[in-house]
Amino acid sequence: MGRVVAKPEVCIGCxxxxxxxxxxxxxxxxxxxxxxxxxxxxxxxxxxxxxxPLTFAIQCRHCAEPDCVAACIGGALFKxxxxxxxxxxxxxxxxCYSCVLTCxxxxxxxxxKRREVFKCDLCAGLxxxxxxxxxxxxxxxxxxxx
Amino acid sequence: MYSYLLPEFTVKxxxxxxxxxxxxxxxxxxxxxxxxxxxxxxxxxEEACVGxxxxxxxxxxxxxxxxxxxxxxxxxCSWTRDKLQNLKKQAETGGVVLTGSGNDRxxxxxxxxxxxxxxxxxxxxxxxxREPMELKTFLGKKPDTLQVTYDNDGLPRLESGLHPNVPISxxxxxxxxxxxxxxxxxxxxxxxxxxxxxxxxxxxxGGLPAHMREEFGVSAIVQCASGRFGVDPEYLNxxxxxxxxxxxxxxxxxxxxxxxxxxxxxxxxxxxIPQGTDALSPAPQHDIYSIEDLSMLIYALKExxxxxxPVSVKIAAVHNVAAIASGIxxxxxxxxxxxxxxxxxxxxxxxxxxxxxxxxxLALAAVDKRLRDEGIRHKCSIxxxxxxxxxxxxxxxxxxxxxxxxxxxxxxVAMGCTLCHKCYTGKCNWGICTQNPYLTKRLNPxxxxxxxxxxxxxxxxxxxxxxxxxxxxAIESLRGNRDHLRGxxxxxxxxxxxxxKGAGE
Numbered sequence: 001m002g003r004v005v006a007k008p009e010v011c012i013g014c015x016x017x018x019x020x021x022x023x024x025x026x027x028x029x030x031x032x033x034x035x036x037x038x039x040x041x042x043x044x045x046x047x048x049x050x051x052x053p054l055t056f057a058i059q060c061r062h063c064a065e066p067d068c069v070a071a072c073i074g075g076a077l078f079k080x081x082x083x084x085x086x087x088x089x090x091x092x093x094x095x096c097y098s099c100v101l102t103c104x105x106x107x108x109x110x111x112x113k114r115r116e117v118f119k120c121d122l123c124a125g126l127x128x129x130x131x132x133x134x135x136x137x138x139x140x141x142x143x144x145x146x
Numbered sequence: 147m148y149s150y151l152l153p154e155f156t157v158k159x160x161x162x163x164x165x166x167x168x169x170x171x172x173x174x175x176x177x178x179x180x181x182x183x184x185x186x187x188x189x190x191x192e193e194a195c196v197g198x199x200x201x202x203x204x205x206x207x208x209x210x211x212x213x214x215x216x217x218x219x220x221x222x223c224s225w226t227r228d229k230l231q232n233l234k235k236q237a238e239t240g241g242v243v244l245t246g247s248g249n250d251r252x253x254x255x256x257x258x259x260x261x262x263x264x265x266x267x268x269x270x271x272x273x274x275x276r277e278p279m280e281l282k283t284f285l286g287k288k289p290d291t292l293q294v295t296y297d298n299d300g301l302p303r304l305e306s307g308l309h310p311n312v313p314i315s316x317x318x319x320x321x322x323x324x325x326x327x328x329x330x331x332x333x334x335x336x337x338x339x340x341x342x343x344x345x346x347x348x349x350x351x352g353g354l355p356a357h358m359r360e361e362f363g364v365s366a367i368v369q370c371a372s373g374r375f376g377v378d379p380e381y382l383n384x385x386x387x388x389x390x391x392x393x394x395x396x397x398x399x400x401x402x403x404x405x406x407x408x409x410x411x412x413x414x415x416x417x418x419i420p421q422g423t424d425a426l427s428p429a430p431q432h433d434i435y436s437i438e439d440l441s442m443l444i445y446a447l448k449e450x451x452x453x454x455x456p457v458s459v460k461i462a463a464v465h466n467v468a469a470i471a472s473g474i475x476x477x478x479x480x481x482x483x484x485x486x487x488x489x490x491x492x493x494x495x496x497x498x499x500x501x502x503x504x505x506x507x508l509a510l511a512a513v514d515k516r517l518r519d520e521g522i523r524h525k526c527s528i529x530x531x532x533x534x535x536x537x538x539x540x541x542x543x544x545x546x547x548x549x550x551x552x553x554x555x556x557x558x559v560a561m562g563c564t565l566c567h568k569c570y571t572g573k574c575n576w577g578i579c580t581q582n583p584y585l586t587k588r589l590n591p592x593x594x595x596x597x598x599x600x601x602x603x604x605x606x607x608x609x610x611x612x613x614x615x616x617x618x619x620a621i622e623s624l625r626g627n628r629d630h631l632r633g634x635x636x637x638x639x640x641x642x643x644x645x646x647k648g649a650g651e
Contacts, residue, residue, distance in 0.1 A: 010592075013172055014169045034165075137593065138593055
């Protein structure tokens with residue numbers, strides 16, 4: 001399994017990756033329905049960092065030795081040996097935010113209302129990486145593991 | 147002063163589609179869209195909208211429609227909306243009305259009144275997918291005669307000396323757009339695409355950055371214009387062709403002015419001027435007041451480059467263009483570039499852009515005829531520029547006498563430009579005509595290069611198809627071959643200038 005790499009030199013800061021990430025993780029996967037009609041408001045797992053003119057999108061790096069996994073007290077985060085993904089099991093998560101504190105990239109996002117954490121799952125179960133395929137300027141590219 | 151100007155565009159937002167993602171707000175350099183967190187809705191400032199369609203294209207739910215407001219005032223064929231708006235603009239500013247891009251006035255577009263021939267029965271058409279179809283073109287002066295001698299073994303030897311010629315794989319060349327006028331990504335995309343496809347791009351008068359010379363010099367036409375920006379022997383020697391810019395179709399008789407805000411460190415270094423200073427190109431070249439003066443510059447450039455590179459002279463198409471072109475060829479130019487009234491610009495006074503010069507089709511036909519009549523057509527190649535919109539415009543230009551055509555606006559449109567005519571504001575939302583680093587990032591050179599190469603590829607294919615239909619297997623056989631053109635809906639004097647017969651004749 002590889003990772004999604006950002007190209008800040010062509011990132012236009014439109015945040016469409018965030019929008020489409022939300023759609024990818026919605027119930028209907030219909031953009032209008034996701035944002036206007038679904039009850040559970042969508043939460044993007046990719047974040048566009050901004051210090052204008054610099055912008056770039058960042059999401060879980062799926063580290064080889066993830067700090068978040070080491071820090072997880074509930075065993076909710078684990079590195080899937082088969083796919084290489086760092087996976088978050090919502091059932092086991094106790095909401096302690098240890099992962100949030102340890103992630104060096106700030107790539108685990110928190111929904112404070114629901115006290116839930118979210119992270120990139122590389123669009124598991126979908127046939128494309130939504131942030132990559134919807135980036136209008138090809139500023140996000142998927143790089144397979146060497 | 148309270149402005150009486152009416153908004154030029156209407157921005158419609160379909161509220162049942164808008165998901166408040168705020169992409170439109172972030173993409174608009176003119177700050178037309180603004181999100182209100184309290185009401186969770188977006189407001190629009192229509193006065194600021196230039197109709198570039200960036201927000202429309204980027205909106206993920208197609209919630210936006212931007213349309214021109216055309217009929218605000220009482221309809222009047224004489225006092226049109228444009229005229230009224232410009233009057234109000236001038237009343238409020240006291241300035242010259244500026245614009246960008248090319249002439250949009252309804253002058254007759256002769257391409258749309260010329261039709262091409264095809265083979266039927268008496269001569270066979272050619273299928274370019276099965277048979278060779280040559281688009282290769284050589285730019286430069288051709289010899290007066292070809293003298294061949296045979297040695298003792300009977301092998302031929304060329305006796306006559308040849309002049310430097312530059313081969314291009316297709317008769318399409320990117321026209322002059324300087325680094326400074328356009329962004330670095332746009333400039334680099336043109337250079338990369340030209341190199342990849344085996345044709346040329348033109349640096350304009352903004353120089354060629356030193357780090358690009360080795361890689362892109364082989365595809366570059368470098369300009370030596372009235373401001374002499376970026377000109378040094380290394381620059382001249384790095385290129386394939388040197389072009390002396392006398393005039394530009396969009397603004398004949400006018401110089402250029404790159405505002406200091408656009409002169410960033412890189413641009414300053416390339417142009418060899420202090421950072422942040424205005425780059426002013428005088429209206430004339432101050433060392434050229436006659437054909438003799440022009441000749442001196444042509445030979446100074448040839449001397450500098452060891453007579454290894456063709457020298458082009460670019461002029462705007464004006465009333466006496468044929469006589470001027472003849473003088474240019476006699477002055478020693480290897481290429482004459484003619485830029486017609488519909489040529490583009492980064493900034494020009496509206497009055498000039500819309501009213502000065504003549505259509506390129508007429509100028510081209512007149513120049514080609516004059517040079518033939520004088521027996522000097524072979525001494526130069528003709529590059530036709532200004533308003534070439536599609537492959538058929540290009541092929542018709544070649545049939546009218548051009549060796550190749552310059553494409554500028556078409557290339558910009560391929561990269562994303564929507565002809566909003568606001569190039570001079572430096573706020574191009576497409577990242578093309580701006581130096582703002584937040585905006586220039588929007589043009590990904592990899593994508594833009596791909597699009598430009600595709601443009602050249604598709605036009606070249608279309609030209610091959612049309613040539614095949616005419617039963618011609620090389621673009622050289624079409625050059626100046628006006629028998630393959632017929633006029634439709636033209637008056638006698640127009641047919642006469644164009645040197646083509648009316649349809650059915």
